[in-house]
Amino acid sequence: MPLPPVPDPFRLPFHYGALHQVGIDWLVDPDPVRKLLAAHHPDLTAAAFEDGRALVSLNYQLYFAQYAFGGGITQEIEFNIIAFPSDEGGRLPQLTYAQYAQGWDQTKLLGIARIHVLCDNPFAIRAGRELYAEPKHPGWFEVGLPSLNGPAGEIWTVRCKTATIGPDDTLEKDTRPLLDVTAELDGLTAVAASSAPVTGYGTDREGRLLAGPMNVYQPYRWYDLATPEHSGRTRLAVHAADSDLGRDISAVLGAGAPAVGAWTYQSPPVAAHTRPYYLPTRPRP
Template sequence: MSPLPLPPVAEPFQLPFHYGALHHIGVDWLTEAEPVRDLLAKHHPALTAAEFGGRALVSFNYQLYFAQYAFGGGVTQEIELNIIAFPTAEADRVPELTYAQYAQGWDQTKLLGIARIHVLCDNPYAITAGRELYAEPKYPGWFEVDLPSLNAPAGDTWTVHCKAAETDREGALKREDTELASLTVQLDDLTTTPANNTPITGYGTDTQGRALAGPMNVYQPYAWYDLSAPDLADRVRLTVHAPETDLGRDIRALLPDTPAAGAWTYQSPPVAAHNRPYYLRPHLAEQ
């Protein structure tokens, strides 16, 4: 069997793409397998939905990241609705794991990856890069957020509102008022487990029907939160505001009143701090 060629890297992009900082939260739901399998087959026919105890796994995540370029810097926000899946041709290599084991990174084959169903992004450059490099189903959106931060009062609640957007003829993002979906995750006072779960394999299917995989390395562990206890069911709220959209319809089809199984977060550590000022004593001549 001859080796496959690598997918082309379209101009003007370069790979790998390096993140200067990343703030990331994801939520996982164990849900009924049949609707997940049906939707996955429409988007990625070369993949099979993973099952954990007979349940499929759907993931929704938000990213805020910074990248430094030759011309300066750029900040990007995006959300993804994903199905955890593996290449059907590699089924005999996929380990049998519980959800908790998968979430903590026990799959060292990295065949259990994220099959992207919807990706919304507020950076037109990143939208083009995602489509052309990784065959992501990526389109415009914009965000209002309230995130845990060292530059904010203490707390560990993440709130993300995703709204509709378009791009104009010049490629600039045009915000719209329509709210698509909201995610609130209250992780305050919960115990975390370090998760060695990267590289994360992201799956895409290009316009010619070719399946491809793009790994993403994160250089420190994620923090994983086990949300399986019944008394934690109200810690996560995913709300669909526009059920007539593709995103809203698919969220409702995959996650009908299903409690979250777990959450995972990563926040880049700070690299510098500008400290509080202090007063100098008056000069003796002024006294």
């Protein structure tokens, strides 16, 4: 079988210069998930975990890439269903959610079936659509992230707003919010999760199923949120309930289903410009 084409001006693999990411996972009723998955990716099957429940996730990414002409910064958020190719079910291990989240599926068939992707970089939107058959559309973000250049803490806040692509591939921002995501992970002990490469699934206009692995070169940090005392650690607010994204999230998450886990990745710093100091000087006449 031939490989999917790589149209100009794109080059693969795409190398990330830095990546900051947070994901939140929910175990939910499988019936709405199966219906939604069939509408977007008919050759995929939703994975089943505890009590036969399906797994959906939202993940936010902030990444930097260096090109021949300079650098670019991109933000995006994905709404995904954890799924596998329907013909490959016999190869899958039986896993709990916690085992999956920590990377126990070494077949890497359990991947993210992208349902909606919102992105603030028109070039990245085009790349996602043409290379990986991602359902990628414009949006923009206001965020608060853990940072070595900011206050101590492990709190992530992401607000996604509507946008369009204007003339000359420019992003035109709208003030209307789509959704808010918060993960308050302070005081929790993270587990190193060797879950990469992460397989991303897409279905192109001809109905062909694509799989695109993403390699992350250090472990993720996974937070177990399944116990009741952690039910308030994450919050999701959908503001545009009549949008495709809003309807699909509401259909599978219902009325405030608690998250079962969160996972983060932040690229380590490569340099630090430290505090200056005074040098002795001679008295001036």
